Amino acid sequence: MSIGSQLHCKFEVPEIIFGRGLLSQVGSCARRLGGKKVFLVSDQGLFNAGWVDRVMKSLLDADLSFVFYDQVTSNPKDFEIEQGAKEYIANGADVIVGLGGGSAMDAAKGIAILVSNGGNICAYAGNDKIHRPLPPLVLCPTTCGTGSDVSQFVVVNNTQERCKLTIMSRCVAPDISLTDPDTLLTLPDEYVGTTAMDALTHAVEAFFSVASSTLTDVNALRALRLLSNSLADAVQERRPEDMETLARASLHAGMAFSNSLLGIGHALSHPIGGLYDANHGSVNAALLPEVLLYDFPVVTDKIAEMARAMGFQAVNDLGGAKEMAYETIMEMLEVAGAPNSLRELGVRKEDLPLLAQRAIKDICVMTSPRETDEEDLLALLQRAF
């Protein structure tokens, strides 16, 4: 089955549970999957905000014991995952719960890979290199981006090469994705914007992907609609209902891109994240305007629908739709605090050729709607610089 065929499509998502207050159900989920001793992966910020305690209580309520692992930083590093796997095995855990943003969840997935497949995490980069089934996995996102809680991807930082590797396999999707949007209430302001920009980029790239289908489109479009309706309010007022809408947008975007994959935006953002340990959502945001302009000429038939999802009401006005779609996304990026250039994120001009060289090998290039090459990617980086 060709990945790019419009006619053949696949759609696979974990069991999804979504609702305010549902963190109290994590224990019963882990128990239902057959777990007795939980390896709980999270980070210090969530511990300080009290959410880790909430999960621990839920685990105890379900008569589960647990080990807590918080040695995870942003853009999760190979050695953090390898250390986590050692601790999982040493403690005799049998189910993994990941609570956090993309970093904690990707670390949890990486640990799951290693405890059943062994070896070094970087060896699993690429498509379908995992052969033994993973332990049961429950992922609970606490940001409004990432999509790792539903996706078939793990992004890991290879610290020796200073590059991000993408592991892609149907078996890294968790058993259960559980979103409690209340966890967003303590998310630091800057992360609301940066992770929402990640969700926005997922929705756009998933919708344009050559592997998109109606099964993914409906989710990408709903994400765009929810973001365009609520992002400004969410960033400015942070009411619980706005945060819930952002969490829902992130979930829809994740369901879309996990099945349609992405495009050159993410192909470029992975090496940048790897080289500078830069914030993933911010890098995506700095690239998105140029990605839109690059892709627009080849996705003409999709632009009207995209604009309509974001509230455009005129009929048969493709020029107006294109302008509206671009402007609406620009406004969202601004509201979310997007950087104006890659330079602002610490990218160095002399590294651009290396970044283009790495990006063209990224798995996300495969589903770019516009055929691309290293030269085009370098030119795009220069424009976004």
Added chain:
Amino acid sequence: MSIGSQLHCKFEVPEIIFGRGLLSQVGSCARRLGGKKVFLVSDQGLFNAGWVDRVMKSLLDADLSFVFYDQVTSNPKDFEIEQGAKEYIANGADVIVGLGGGSAMDAAKGIAILVSNGGNICAYAGNDKIHRPLPPLVLCPTTCGTGSDVSQFVVVNNTQERCKLTIMSRCVAPDISLTDPDTLLTLPDEYVGTTAMDALTHAVEAFFSVASSTLTDVNALRALRLLSNSLADAVQERRPEDMETLARASLHAGMAFSNSLLGIGHALSHPIGGLYDANHGSVNAALLPEVLLYDFPVVTDKIAEMARAMGFQAVNDLGGAKEMAYETIMEMLEVAGAPNSLRELGVRKEDLPLLAQRAIKDICVMTSPRETDEEDLLALLQRAF
């Protein structure tokens, strides 16, 4: 988690594979699930059309042996399922493939329940009464209605009581839903219309359900859009691309209703199907106009979106949207050959009180957007009579 809460929602679908020609992949799917000997459930019509042979070839290509079971009729009967389970066990099968419409697929699911849980199939009616895991299950729909290939339901005809029972459990959803829309090319004309009316009713009732969420809405709305765009062409011209669109509409509608459940349309259609062995899609179609008129007053906030999905372009015109939605659905029913009344389907006036009495106990009443009672249901039956 309350089933009717707008805030807490769940979404669970099997792995979905969709595309023309993909029946050749059934064998590799069954093999991937760990099967060695397949119990293939289908019917004589599909055997005669050559599709069963196609699946058998795919099983042999994947080095799987199989037993073929075709003792399935429409509105599958308890004894057909019980006989199938005996043959599965006698033949030492270890994976089930269901190929057909709702009847063959529900029979396959029923057999899966019995071979691992024992007893009589009617004993599993209701919510969550299945305690032992089912054998691996691949379902391949060959009509454009039903949704059984993705749903958490089995509808069985209790032949002693002449009533349809609904079994609801997350574990009856198959492992893989594989749609090859080419199978629709040999579907007899009348079934194109009747099964498409079933998909239409699923989409409407799922969208209005109190357990709907954005996760189900996006699928219900896409089903409505695809049906309103393609039903007339599909029925009249039957081009492969139209049939593919209908199959896709049915899939989206199935993904929606399996998670949001349905409403009084299905609550009423189950006892009618049970008492008269009547065509499920036709019964739904005969009821749908009255169901719409009954539900419209309580789903005002959803009508504009529903009309928009079907092509309504005016803004802020709720009256127009309601009229357009109703008229568009009426046109689709007419094109699909819907009966004008229950009477045409052999329903007897003196049975209406019994039907209302059975309908009010149906599980689908739980998610009706409008609170209902036996009296209201009887009045609705009389109007549709």
